Amino acid sequence: MFLSVCFSAQTRGFMDMINWQRLLAQRTVGMRASEIRDAFQLAERPDIISFAGGFPAPESFPVTELRQVMQRLMESEADVALQYGPTEGIYELRCLIAERMSREGILTKPEHVIITNGSQQALDLLFKILINPGEPVVYELPAYIGGINAAVNYEAKPVGVRQDEQGLDVGALEQYLAKQREQGAPLPKVLYIVPNFHNPTGVTLSLSRRERLVALARDYDFTIIEDNPYGDLRLEGTSLPHLKTFDTDGRVFYLGSFSKICIPGVRLGWLVADPVIIQKVCIAKQGSDLCTNSLGQKLVCEFAKSGLLDQHIGTLKSIYKRKRDLALAALTEYLPKEVRWTQPQGGFFIWITLPAHLDAKQLLPGLVAKEKTAYVPGGAFFVDGSGKNTIRLAFSQVSEDDMAEGIKRLGRYLDRMLHSVRPTRAEAFRSA
Numbered sequence: 083m084f085l086s087v088c089f090s091a092q093t094r095g096f097m098d099m100i101n102w103q104r105l106l107a108q109r110t111v112g113m114r115a116s117e118i119r120d121a122f123q124l125a126e127r128p129d130i131i132s133f134a135g136g137f138p139a140p141e142s143f144p145v146t147e148l149r150q151v152m153q154r155l156m157e158s159e160a161d162v163a164l165q166y167g168p169t170e171g172i173y174e175l176r177c178l179i180a181e182r183m184s185r186e187g188i189l190t191k192p193e194h195v196i197i198t199n200g201s202q203q204a205l206d207l208l209f210k211i212l213i214n215p216g217e218p219v220v221y222e223l224p225a226y227i228g229g230i231n232a233a234v235n236y237e238a239k240p241v242g243v244r245q246d247e248q249g250l251d252v253g254a255l256e257q258y259l260a261k262q263r264e265q266g267a268p269l270p271k272v273l274y275i276v277p278n279f280h281n282p283t284g285v286t287l288s289l290s291r292r293e294r295l296v297a298l299a300r301d302y303d304f305t306i307i308e309d310n311p312y313g314d315l316r317l318e319g320t321s322l323p324h325l326k327t328f329d330t331d332g333r334v335f336y337l338g339s340f341s342k343i344c345i346p347g348v349r350l351g352w353l354v355a356d357p358v359i360i361q362k363v364c365i366a367k368q369g370s371d372l373c374t375n376s377l378g379q380k381l382v383c384e385f386a387k388s389g390l391l392d393q394h395i396g397t398l399k400s401i402y403k404r405k406r407d408l409a410l411a412a413l414t415e416y417l418p419k420e421v422r423w424t425q426p427q428g429g430f431f432i433w434i435t436l437p438a439h440l441d442a443k444q445l446l447p448g449l450v451a452k453e454k455t456a457y458v459p460g461g462a463f464f465v466d467g468s469g470k471n472t473i474r475l476a477f478s479q480v481s482e483d484d485m486a487e488g489i490k491r492l493g494r495y496l497d498r499m500l501h502s503v504r505p506t507r508a509e510a511f512r513s514a
Contacts, residue, residue, distance in 0.1 A: 279429025
């Protein structure tokens with residue numbers, strides 16, 4: 083006992099003497115924690131109605147079907163499912179993804195596909211092979227924070243371009259690109275975008291803007307990362323073609339994910355790209371984790387082959403449509419008239435805009451303490467420091483029974499804040 087105490091004290095002394103700032107890489111200075119991940123902790127508290135985490139609905143998990151698929155796997159293919167696999171991913175699953183992409187208008191072969199640990203890993207690997215320190219990467223204002231952090235971790239310089247109810251303002255993007263070219267300033271090599279049921283706003287990029295965006299990428303010689311985790315969860319309207327369907331020279335990289343349409347726990351995503359890019363990503367992945375988990379790949383593969391995946395997506399659409407409709411109805415009934423929000427046609431998110439004088443991040447602790455309700459403040463999604471008066475509301479995980487009550491609490495709290503926090507003259511002007 084005495085020796086262990088002495089050892090612990092000695093260890094603490096050595097650690098106190100270490101100059102970690104000298105030992106850490108310079109790139110760690112720009113790294114930041116995800117406010118979304120921090121908000122997930124609220125979702126675990128049973129006393130909180132949380133609209134924070136963009137999690138799939140837990141009641142949607144196909145437990146019975148997956149148990150049956152797993153049983154078959156253990157009886158017939160345990161030697162493959164429990165073994166290391168190729169870095170690119172199990173060939174059978176890559177073939178299934180290639181067929182699925184081809185049906186959706188992206189002519190794809192297995193050699194165009196690599197399986198990753200969620201689409202987040204694909205983002206990390208793409209920025210690892212594409213970005214040098216200080217190079218600009220273009221984002222929507224606002225943008226998915228995981229996409230922002232993936233590039234910032236490699237010392238990229240984020241550049242924001244505004245969006246509206248039709249998605250990224252491609253006209254504003256063209257003005258930025260033309261100005262950069264005219265001034266001889268660096269042009270971006272990468273643009274990151276979530277075109278369908280955008281995280282965090284829920285909006286969808288219009289058809290005309292999709293075509294124009296890919297044309298701009300050719301004209302100004304940059305690549306596009308098309309992140310599409312929610313595309314299969316269209317709740318109304320007609321599906322739009324992927325950006326990659328307009329791609330004639332391989333400059334659009336398509337990211338897909340099984341996390342939202344099957345189960346998030348297996349952490350499976352995929353990248354569709356030119357074989358040259360796939361090769362480089364494969365090499366980068368070998369330095370990261372060697373290969374994606376085989377058990378999850380075989381599980382999803384068998385689930386899809388049996389027809390259960392498409393059936394499950396149909397079930398998900400029914401679940402999320404009910405939840406979205408309940409959320410929109412409650413917002414209309416309970417939120418103050420000064421507050422605005424988006425009308426998503428699919429996905430998990432509704433974007434709320436408060437009057438300019440309210441700061442959503444400052445309001446959140448009071449909402450949690452007084453109303454036992456939570457959201458993600460929208461400012462975290464802006465690369466230019468704006469958006470403090472915005473909120474991302476995720477309706478996907480909240481139970482139908484709690485939906486209206488949670489939004490009622492939010493509306494009650496916002497109404498009190500609107501009458502207790504006075505705007506400055508400039509803020510009142512912006513809200514007018």
